Each structure stands twice: as structure tokens, then as C-alpha cells.
Amino acid sequence: MSERKRGELIVLSGPSGAGKSTVIAELLSARPDIHFSVSFTTRPPRAGEEDGVSYNFVSREEFQRMIRDGELLEYAEYVGNYYGTSLKVIRDQLDQGVDVLLDIEVQGAAHVKEKCPEAVLIFLIPPSVEELSRRLRGRHTDGEDAIALRLDKAREECRECPKYDYLVVNDTVVSAARQIQSILEAERCRVHKRLRFAESFINKSDT
Amino acid sequence: MSERKRGELIVLSGPSGAGKSTVIAELLSARPDIHFSVSFTTRPPRAGEEDGVSYNFVSREEFQRMIRDGELLEYAEYVGNYYGTSLKVIRDQLDQGVDVLLDIEVQGAAHVKEKCPEAVLIFLIPPSVEELSRRLRGRHTDGEDAIALRLDKAREECRECPKYDYLVVNDTVVSAARQIQSILEAERCRVHKRLRFAESFINKSDT
Numbered sequence: 188m189s190e191r192k193r194g195e196l197i198v199l200s201g202p203s204g205a206g207k208s209t210v211i212a213e214l215l216s217a218r219p220d221i222h223f224s225v226s227f228t229t230r231p232p233r234a235g236e237e238d239g240v241s242y243n244f245v246s247r248e249e250f251q252r253m254i255r256d257g258e259l260l261e262y263a264e265y266v267g268n269y270y271g272t273s274l275k276v277i278r279d280q281l282d283q284g285v286d287v288l289l290d291i292e293v294q295g296a297a298h299v300k301e302k303c304p305e306a307v308l309i310f311l312i313p314p315s316v317e318e319l320s321r322r323l324r325g326r327h328t329d330g331e332d333a334i335a336l337r338l339d340k341a342r343e344e345c346r347e348c349p350k351y352d353y354l355v356v357n358d359t360v361v362s363a364a365r366q367i368q369s370i371l372e373a374e375r376c377r378v379h380k381r382l383r384f385a386e387s388f389i390n391k392s393d394t
Numbered sequence: 395m396s397e398r399k400r401g402e403l404i405v406l407s408g409p410s411g412a413g414k415s416t417v418i419a420e421l422l423s424a425r426p427d428i429h430f431s432v433s434f435t436t437r438p439p440r441a442g443e444e445d446g447v448s449y450n451f452v453s454r455e456e457f458q459r460m461i462r463d464g465e466l467l468e469y470a471e472y473v474g475n476y477y478g479t480s481l482k483v484i485r486d487q488l489d490q491g492v493d494v495l496l497d498i499e500v501q502g503a504a505h506v507k508e509k510c511p512e513a514v515l516i517f518l519i520p521p522s523v524e525e526l527s528r529r530l531r532g533r534h535t536d537g538e539d540a541i542a543l544r545l546d547k548a549r550e551e552c553r554e555c556p557k558y559d560y561l562v563v564n565d566t567v568v569s570a571a572r573q574i575q576s577i578l579e580a581e582r583c584r585v586h587k588r589l590r591f592a593e594s595f596i597n598k599s600d601t
Contacts, residue, residue, distance in 0.1 A: 310585070342596050345595050345596045346596055348585060348589075348592045349585060349589060349592075351585050352584070352585060353583040354583060354584075354591070356591065365579075366580075366583055368576070369576035369577075369580045369583075370579075370583060372572075372573060372576035372577075372580075373573075373576045373577040373579075376560040376561060376573055376576075376577060378517070378555060378556060378558050378559060378561045381561040381563075384519075385519065385552055385555045385556075385561060388520075388522070388549070388552050389549050391522070
């Protein structure tokens with residue numbers, strides 16, 4: 188099939204504790220050809236987070252400059268910190284036929300869908316509130332008040348999931364990553380993305 | 395995940411020579427839980443075709459009675475023969491959560507989509523006109539005139555593919571069957587099919 192293909196833009200969101208980071212790691216190990224877009228943020232790095240890998244950590248001043256200079260596809264403020272996505276990197280990858288994965292918050296995802304209606308929005312959800320609560324407590328980074336706040340925030344974010352195209356339940360990391368791969372493969376088969384191929388078939392005379 | 399699920403209704407169409415039968419065989423061997431709906435037809439069996447397996451072969455009179463009695467989800471006349479799908483069997487399977495696969499012509503597929511908008515329509519296309527021509531000649535069942543007619547018919551059917559949800563190119567039987575499996579898995583993750591799960595998540599209080 189000699190059809191020239193454009194990459195798929197996949198946006199993954201989900202509440203804190205949904206397991207996004209581990210699912211993304213599993214997905215990228217199965218599909219190393221996917222370009223994972225590293226977001227820019229003004230929030231301080233957590234233990235173990237590396238600049239340029241987990242996030243590009245920048246100052247508030249630098250982030251505001253990027254907003255002014257139109258360098259961001261989307262950005263959002265979340266719990267007092269900025270998060271944003273570089274426009275140019277993504278455009279270049281998609282044009283080269285590379286699939287691009289974005290890990291962004293609910294607000295940012297809505298902006299991406301506005302600017303790129305062909306983006307595929309996936310919401311990752313924990314299997315239950317009980318499991319989410321267990322995972323947040325297991326982190327040992329937050330007190331009970333902070334956990335209650337995160338659970339409320341999670342419920343609030345889940346209310347936005349009807350704006351997404353797909354809902355993936357993170358029962359196990361392997362099955363969630365496999366479902367995202369299936370979504371990616373299915374999206375590539377969408378009729379409107381393959382009409383040029385169908386047309387070439389119709390118009391070509393038999394040899 | 396205790397969510398009660400309904401089966402997916404998958405409609406597979408494609409021109410004669412696209413390789414539908416072999417792709418379906420491969421798919422059902424990988425996913426024996428899928429119920430393959432055996433169509434009713436008035437066309438005479440080809441060599442090797444078994445009643446109740448390839449088709450339910452019935453007389454023209456019997457088929458017309460089924461139409462009158464409203465027993466068919468869809469039916470179509472194609473090259474002088476009737477083809478149709480039993481409504482009751484499919485409904486029962488879907489209600490039990492079983493995925494159902496229909497192999498039907500373009501006309502019938504449009505009728506199914508009208509009656510069941512949630513049906514997933516997949517169009518199977520050969521990798522090229524040259525390959526289709528080669529496959530039709532390889533069958534040794536048709537003369538050159540019949541082959542020319544089938545190629546024209548194939549092009550005509552492909553014009554209908556924008557009415558489908560997905561276009562799967564049958565480069566190899568294994569990859570085509572895998573793509574259909576991915577489509578099925580992705581469709582099960584569609585947000586509107588999982589809203590009840592998301593709602594239960596939102597409304598359940600932490601324990």
C-alpha cells in the first residue's frame with residue numbers, strides 16, 4: 188500500500204492515580220515508533236523525574252514567553268502550575284507519518300481537539316474509586332486531606348470524559364496499553380482517512 | 395469491571411475477490427467467541443459450500459415468505475438472487491453480550507446501519523485492482539467476460555465505501571483479521587458505550 192500516511196495524534200488524559208505514566212511506559216515499549224511529546228511545565232520536579240524526559244521543566248517567566256510567542260499547541264493552569272505542549276515538534280512528527288502521544292490534562296485536551304479535530308482523545312480511568320483511593324494512599328506522598336482533594340478532583344475530571352473519543356479502563360497496565368494500541372490501529376482504518384486509497388482503486392483501470 | 399456489556403454488531407462487506415471468506419475464517423479462529431451470522435440466500439450452493447455453514451440455502455418462495463413475515467433484519471437482491479439476515483438470532487446474541495459478525499453486500503449494510511446505527515461497518519478492499527484481477531482469474535470459475543463484469547462491479551461497490559466506518563486493506567489475511575480485531579476492541583472502548591461506567595465512578599463515594 189503506497190498511500191502516503193499522516194501520523195495519528197493521540198491525547199491521553201486521566202485523573203492523578205489512573206496509572207497514566209506506567210501505561211505510557213508499557214505502550215512505548217511495545218510501540219517504540221510512537222513519539223511521546225514531552226510537555227513543558229512550571230511545576231517543580233518530583234523525586235525521580237528527569238528534565239526533558241518526564242517534563243521539560245521551565246520557569247514561570249519562560250512559560251509566559253512561550254505563550255506570548257505562540258509556541259504552544261495548548262496550555263493550561265492546573266493546581267497553580269502551567270502545563271503546555273510545543274506546536275512545532277508535533278506538527279513535524281505528524282507530517283513525517285509518526286504517531287504522536289500527548290499526556291495532557293482535561294482542559295488542554297479540549298483545546299487540542301478544537302485546533303486538531305482529527306486528534307484521538309483517550310481518557311484513562313482506574314477500575315474503581317476504591318482502587319484509585321488505594322493507589323493514591325500507596326504513593327505515601329500525600330496526607331489524607333490531599334488524597335480527599337485528589338479524589339474529588341478525579342471525579343470532577345471524569346465528568347469531562349464524554350468529550351473524549353474513548354474510555355480505557357486501567358484494570359491492568361498490559362490490557363490498557365493493548366487497548367490503546369488497538370484504538371490506534373482502528374483509527375488508522377477510519378474510512379475518511381483512507382478515501383484517497385479507495386479513490387485510486389476505483390479510478391485505476393484493470394491491467 | 396462489572397459493567398453489563400452488549401455485543402458489537404460488525405458488518406463486513408467487500409467486492410467479490412476481496413478475500414472476505416478467508417479473512418472471516420482467520421478472524422473466527424482467533425476469536426471463536428464471535429457469532430458469525432449465517433445469511434439466507436436463494437442462490438445455488440457453489441462447490442464445497444455447506445447448507446447452514448456458508449449460507450442457509452432456501453427457495454425463492456421461502457425467502458419471500460420471510461420478507462412478508464418480517465423475519466429479516468435486511469435483505470437485498472444481487473445478481474438475481476436474494477440475500478438476507480435473520481433478525482431474531484442477532485438480537486439474542488447481542489443481548490447476551492456476544493459480538494456478531496455479518497457478511498453482507500453493500501445494499502444490505504446500508505439497511506443495517508439505518509436500523510442499528512450502533513453497527514460497525516467495515517469495508518474490505520483488495521490491495522490493488524491488479525491483485526483483485528489476479529485473484530478472480532485464479533479462481534478458474536469465471537470466463538474473461540464474467541471477470542470484467544466482476545471488476546466493474548467491484549469498482550462500483552468501492553464507491554459506496556464512504557458509507558462505511560472503516561476500510562481494511564487485505565494485504566495479508568493475518569493483518570486484515572488483526573485489524574478487524576483491533577477495530578472491535580477499539581469500538582468497545584468508545585466513550586458513549588461506557589458512559590454508565592464513568593457515571594458509576596463519579597457518583598460512588600470513597601470508602
